Structures are given as structure tokens and as C-alpha cells.
Amino acid sequence: MTSTSSPLLEIRSMTVRFGGLLAISELDLEIQPGQIFALVGPNGAGKTTVLNCISGFVKPAVGSITFAGTPLLPLGRHRRAGLGIGRTFQQLQLFTTMTVLENLLTAQHARLRAGVLQGMLPFGPGKAEDARARAQALATLAMLGLEDYCNTVVGILPFGIQKLVGVARALVLHPRLVLLDEPAAGVPHEEVETLANNLRRWRDESGTTLLLIEHNMHLVQTVADHVCVLNYGSKLAEGTAKTVLTDQAVLEAYLGRDATSERKDLHAKS
Amino acid sequence: MNIQKTTLVPLPAKAPLSDRPHSVQHSRWRAALWSYSRTGRGWPAALGGLVLLALLPTIYDQLFGSSAGFELHRITLIGIFILAALAQNILTGYAAQPSLGNAAFFGMGGYMLAWLTNDLNQPYWIGIVVAMLVSAVLGIIVGTPALRISGAHLAIATLGLVFLTQSLLDLWDTTNGRQSYDLNNLPQFLTDDHALYFTILVVVTIILFALNHLLRSRVGRAWIAIRDSEAAAEAFGVNVTHYKLLAFVVSAILTGLAGALYATWGTTATSTMSSVDQTIAFLTMIVIGGLGSILGSILGAIFVGFLPLLLGQLPSPLMIGPMQIQISTLTIGVYALLLLLALIFFPNGLSSLLERGRTLVAGHVVRRGETQS
Numbered sequence: 001m002t003s004t005s006s007p008l009l010e011i012r013s014m015t016v017r018f019g020g021l022l023a024i025s026e027l028d029l030e031i032q033p034g035q036i037f038a039l040v041g042p043n044g045a046g047k048t049t050v051l052n053c054i055s056g057f058v059k060p061a062v063g064s065i066t067f068a069g070t071p072l073l074p075l076g077r078h079r080r081a082g083l084g085i086g087r088t089f090q091q092l093q094l095f096t097t098m099t100v101l102e103n104l105l106t107a108q109h110a111r112l113r114a115g116v117l118q119g120m121l122p123f124g125p126g127k128a129e130d131a132r133a134r135a136q137a138l139a140t141l142a143m144l145g146l147e148d149y150c151n152t153v154v155g156i157l158p159f160g161i162q163k164l165v166g167v168a169r170a171l172v173l174h175p176r177l178v179l180l181d182e183p184a185a186g187v188p189h190e191e192v193e194t195l196a197n198n199l200r201r202w203r204d205e206s207g208t209t210l211l212l213i214e215h216n217m218h219l220v221q222t223v224a225d226h227v228c229v230l231n232y233g234s235k236l237a238e239g240t241a242k243t244v245l246t247d248q249a250v251l252e253a254y255l256g257r258d259a260t261s262e263r264k265d266l267h268a269k270s
Numbered sequence: 271m272n273i274q275k276t277t278l279v280p281l282p283a284k285a286p287l288s289d290r291p292h293s294v295q296h297s298r299w300r301a302a303l304w305s306y307s308r309t310g311r312g313w314p315a316a317l318g319g320l321v322l323l324a325l326l327p328t329i330y331d332q333l334f335g336s337s338a339g340f341e342l343h344r345i346t347l348i349g350i351f352i353l354a355a356l357a358q359n360i361l362t363g364y365a366a367q368p369s370l371g372n373a374a375f376f377g378m379g380g381y382m383l384a385w386l387t388n389d390l391n392q393p394y395w396i397g398i399v400v401a402m403l404v405s406a407v408l409g410i411i412v413g414t415p416a417l418r419i420s421g422a423h424l425a426i427a428t429l430g431l432v433f434l435t436q437s438l439l440d441l442w443d444t445t446n447g448r449q450s451y452d453l454n455n456l457p458q459f460l461t462d463d464h465a466l467y468f469t470i471l472v473v474v475t476i477i478l479f480a481l482n483h484l485l486r487s488r489v490g491r492a493w494i495a496i497r498d499s500e501a502a503a504e505a506f507g508v509n510v511t512h513y514k515l516l517a518f519v520v521s522a523i524l525t526g527l528a529g530a531l532y533a534t535w536g537t538t539a540t541s542t543m544s545s546v547d548q549t550i551a552f553l554t555m556i557v558i559g560g561l562g563s564i565l566g567s568i569l570g571a572i573f574v575g576f577l578p579l580l581l582g583q584l585p586s587p588l589m590i591g592p593m594q595i596q597i598s599t600l601t602i603g604v605y606a607l608l609l610l611l612a613l614i615f616f617p618n619g620l621s622s623l624l625e626r627g628r629t630l631v632a633g634h635v636v637r638r639g640e641t642q643s
Contacts, residue, residue, distance in 0.1 A: 055505050057501065057504075077504040077505065078507050079507075080507075081505060081506050087505050089502065093501050093502035094499065094502070095494060095499060096498055096499075098491070098495075102491060102494075106492070106494075106495045106508075107506045108506075109488060109492060109495075110507030112488045114487055115488075115489065116484065116489055119484040119488060119490065120481070120483050120484045121483065122483055130487070169506070
């Protein structure tokens with residue numbers, strides 16, 4: 001592993017509190033460029049909170065987040081897309097009244113420059129940059145096999161496709177870091193394999209670093225280079241997918257026990 | 271322990287259905303409808319409509335004879351309403367700011383024009399520019415609190431501005447010993463009904479053209495993004511604060527222009543231009559016409575513009591048993607009633623009805639084509 005190079009994203013002793021609840025405590029994370037980094041753990045472990053801290057929706061009480069040498073925490077939420085951080089949301093948060101293409105155009109907001117005056121003109125630099133953005137959006141849609149939907153309004157698409165549109169929206173700017181919040185949740189089982197292949201392909205082709213939260217252990221095993229297990233806001237285990245996910249303690253305590261031991265538990269209680 | 275076994279481990283179940291945002295199900299209709307205005311299929315219709323409107327004075331001359339000028343003057347008002355409806359729609363239908371304050375810009379625009387042309391003896395066009403600028407400043411004043419408060423609170427706060435503006439304009443009138451502010455210094459050609467009609471037609475056409483582009487541009491997309499998902503908008507680089515304020519300013523400038531033109535049209539500015547009635551009229555236009563739709567703004571303005579003309583056909587005062595009803599007092603009640611009915615029966619406005627009809631016809635054609643082949 002490229003342990004000598006400086007990490008793309010570095011989280012240092014980060015603590016997050018929601019009122020009296022300690023959501024994240026003293027968390028340290030390092031994500032190397034080009035890595036596929038999976039954050040796993042039971043519900044409520046604080047995985048999405050980590051993502052929301054990186055996006056700026058949650059402000060940590062203590063700690064620092066550095067992205068490619070830039071401290072993120074003093075920056076406004078809208079400034080982070082321009083630095084090269086894209087993301088998907090667990091609840092999709094797509095622009096449902098827009099078409100798929102328009103969703104991807106909107107996602108390029110940080111790169112475009114046109115203001116009100118240029119926007120009102122039927123020609124000029126505003127239209128030129130829009131044409132370039134359109135070409136890039138179509139290329140991204142083609143890569144994901146979504147080009148047939150480009151002029152369909154997002155709100156009427158099936159959930160699985162919407163999920164992919166969310167991914168396309170996160171990738172369209174070719175960000176250096178993409179945060180994926182449960183990309184496989186709600187995706188039909190047979191399509192998870194395709195998703196896994198695609199995640200690897202994007203990383204290989206565009207050098208994008210991926211930070212994903214996932215409950216589907218099959219996906220995590222297939223794609224992740226590095227896995228970090230969170231529980232109650234602190235790091236339980238970290239390492240390669242193979243070592244972490246076969247770790248007996250992690251398996252038993254945090255990914256659930258196997259069925260037989262669970263049944264024994266029930267008998268013991270009753 | 272083999273790795274594959276871990277996939278059999280019961281994981282916290284994720285219910286994909288409950289994960290779906292509620293809006294997915296509810297907005298299907300809306301989503302389908304919003305697609306209409308951006309496909310560009312409306313161009314032939316728009317061009318046809320423009321030709322018809324250019325010929326309208328000639329048609330009126332044939333139809334109404336000596337009263338053609340009067341009838342044309344009444345129709346011209348609809349053009350001014352279209353501007354005001356567009357302004358309200360940018361703010362409420364696109365950027366999703368439920369502001370009730372647009373009547374304040376409307377009144378301010380009218381009074382500024384009157385003040386500059388009458389008392390300061392400035393040329394008409396300077397009056398228009400100043401009216402728009404002052405409205406813009408007022409828009410920033412209203413928009414700034416809107417960045418902190420939202421929803422019903424914003425609606426009430428902006429309504430407060432309407433009351434404030436109305437009493438200030440009233441005070442201005444009474445201290446000068448007048449009922450309303452008459453515009454005595456208008457350019458000669460604007461007092462001609464035909465010329466005024468064509469002036470408004472040109473202004474409305476240019477603004478419709480510009481807004482049509484603006485709402486599909488980076489700026490328009492940012493507004494719609496705020497409406498659809500504020501979190502996602504921010505995550506993709508939209509400075510939400512900036513764009514909300516921008517929506518207020520653009521809306522204020524446009525409403526200020528509409529107010530100035532309204533004062534020109536009536537050759538007088540009154541403090542009732544900034545009133546709750548006026549605000550309700552603007553809201554009625556966009557709700558009946560269609561939120562977040564340019565076509566809806568036009569249809570709504572036409573509807574609200576024609577309503578008093580239709581009510582005017584009734585005998586006044588209307589006698590219902592022992593009751594005498596002045597028709598002019600009925601208008602706002604009818605607006606409110608229509609608002610209610612519209613929200614219940616076609617919450618997406620007239621533009622959605624039009625679109626529904628269009629898809630029905632299109633579907634019919636497709637089906638007929640299938641059976642023939």
C-alpha cells in the first residue's frame with residue numbers, strides 16, 4: 001500500500017456530539033489516493049455522520065478534517081464540491097423535477113460560471129460552457145449505461161435507476177473523492193455484481209478515490225481495498241477487507257452472529 | 271471460517287421502500303408536467319400566439335368599433351400581470367420561497383416612477399430604471415431575513431412588509447394632500463391605447479424570452495435544485511444563501527417594473543397597489559396557473575386579468591334577496607374561492623391541465639397509430 005504518500009483525506013481525533021449523545025469519539029481516519037475505502041458497522045455507529053462531517057452538514061465539536069492539504073472544516077458546505085468532493089445520499093436527494101441530464105448539469109454548478117446576465121442570453125459564454133457540461137454529462141451517463149434515460153424526469157424513474165442517477169451525479173465532475181452512502185441498498189441483488197464491477201472500473205479509469213458506507217458485505221469484500229469498522233462512534237477494527245471481515249470479534253459482535261448461536265442465545269434467555 | 275459465509279450473516283435489514291423519499295411518489299405528476307416547458311416544443315405555439323397578439327388591435331378595431339381603444343386598454347393589463355406572475359413564480363415556484371411581499375415591490379415601483387417623472391421631472395426611462403433599482407434594494411431588505419426564516423414564518427414576515435409599505439405610501443399621499451399619486455408627465459405616445467399595448471407586448475415578449483433562458487441556465491437550475499433538495503444543492507456547490515437572495519432581487523426588480531408599468535397603464539399610483547388584496551391576486555395567478563412554470567404564469571395572469579371583466583358583466587349592485595352586493599367587492603372573494611378550488615382539484619395549475627390534455631391527445635394518436643400498423 002502507498003503508506004509513504006500523503007493521504008487524500010485525513011481525519012484527526014474528530015468528536016461529534018448531538019446534544020448529550022456522543023456520535024463520534026476521537027476518530028482518526030486516513031484515506032489514500034486511489035483507495036476504495038469502506039466504512040462498515042451496525043446502524044447508529046456513526047458512519048453517515050462521518051460522511052456528513054466531510055460534506056459539512058455536521059460540524060464536529062473537536063478535531064480536524066484535511067482534504068488534499070486543505071482544512072475542510074472552516075469551509076462552507078457549498079465550497080467543498082469545487083475542491084473535488086462528490087457524494088451520494090442515503091435518501092437519494094435527487095432533483096426529482098428535473099430530467100436526468102439536468103441533474104447532472106446542476107451537479108456541475110461549481111465548475112460553471114454563468115450568472116444572471118449570461119443566463120438570460122440565448123448565446124455567449126454561458127451557453128458555450130453549458131454545451132461542454134452537457135457533453136460531459138452525456139459521457140458520464142454513457143459510462144453508467146443511463147443514456148436512454150437522459151431526458152426522463154427523475155421523479156418517475158424506478159428506484160434502482162434513481163440510485164444510479166445519484167451515482168452519476170456524484171461522478172460527473174470527476175471528483176477526486178466520492179462519498180457513497182449505501183450505494184447497494186435497494187438495488188436488486190443481481191445488479192449488485194454490476195455495481196461492484198463499476199466501482200472498481202471508475203477507480204481504475206479515473207483514479208477516483210471512493211469512500212463508501214455499505215451494509216452489503218458481499219459488495220464490501222469484492223471492491224474495498226481497505227475496511228474500517230465503526231461501533232458507537234469509535235474505530236473497532238481497520239485493515240484489508242479479508243483480515244477485518246474474517247476477524248472473529250468483528251463478526252460476532254458487530255456483523256451479527258450466525259444463526260445457530262443466535263438460537264442458542266434465545267434459548268438461554270427464555 | 272471462509273469469507274463467503276459472511277454474506278449469509280443477517281445484516282440489519284434495509285427496507286428499500288421506506289428509504290424512498292416521499293416526494294418520489296407524490297411528485298410523479300408534477301415531475302411529468304414540469305418536463306413540458308423545457309422540451310422546447312412550445313416554440314411554434316409561442317410564435318403563433320405572438321402573431322395573433324400583434325394582430326389583436328386590428329381584430330379589436332373590427333370587433334368593437336369605437337370602443338376598441340377602451341377594450342384594448344383593458345387587455346393590456348394582462349401583460350403587466352404576466353410580469354408580476356413571473357416574478358412571483360421565480361420566487362415561490364422555482365426558488366421555493368413562500369414570500370407574500372411582492373405587492374410591496376409592486377407599489378414601490380409605481381410610486382417611484384410617479385415621483386421621478388412628476389416631482390423630479392426626470393425622463394420616463396429613468397423613472398423605470400429607478401423604480402427597478404429601488405425595488406431591488408427592497409428585495410435585498412426582504413430577502414436577508416428570508417435566509418434565516420422559512421415557510422410560514424417567512425410568509426408572515428413578508429406580509430408585514432406589505433402593510434408597512436402600504437402605510438408609508440399612504441402617509442406620503444396624505445402629507446401631500448392627495449388621494450393617489452397621478453402621473454401627469456408621461457410621454458405622449460404612452461397615453462395612446464394602441465402604443466401602450468404594443469409597448470407592453472414588446473416588454474413582455476423580451477422578458478419572457480430572457481427568463482425562458484435564465485430558468486434553464488445555471489442560475490435557474492440552482493433555484494430548482496434548492497426547491498428539490500437543499501442538501502444536495504449545497505453538496506454540489508450551490509451557495510444557497512446567495513441564490514435565495516438572488517431570487518428575491520430578480521423577483522423584486524421584475525415586480526418593480528410591473529408596478530411602474532401598472533402606474534403608467536392607470537396613469538396613477540395608489541397605495542392599494544401594495545396591499546394584501548394585491549398579494550392574493552399574485553398568489554392566485556401562480557397557483558391557478560401552475561407553480562414553477564412559465565406557461566403557468568401566463569395562464570394564471572390571463573385568468574386573473576379576465577376575472578374582473580367577467581364579473582363586470584354581472585349587474586351591479588347584484589341583488590340576492592334582500593342583499594345588495596357591489597360586484598367590485600366580490601373580486602377578491604372569488605380569487606380566494608378559486609385558490610381553494612385550484613388547490614383541491616388541480617394543485618399543479620392550469621398548465622398541468624393543458625399538459626394532461628396534450629398527453630391524452632398524444633397517447634390517443636400513438637394508440638391509433640399502433641392499431642393501424
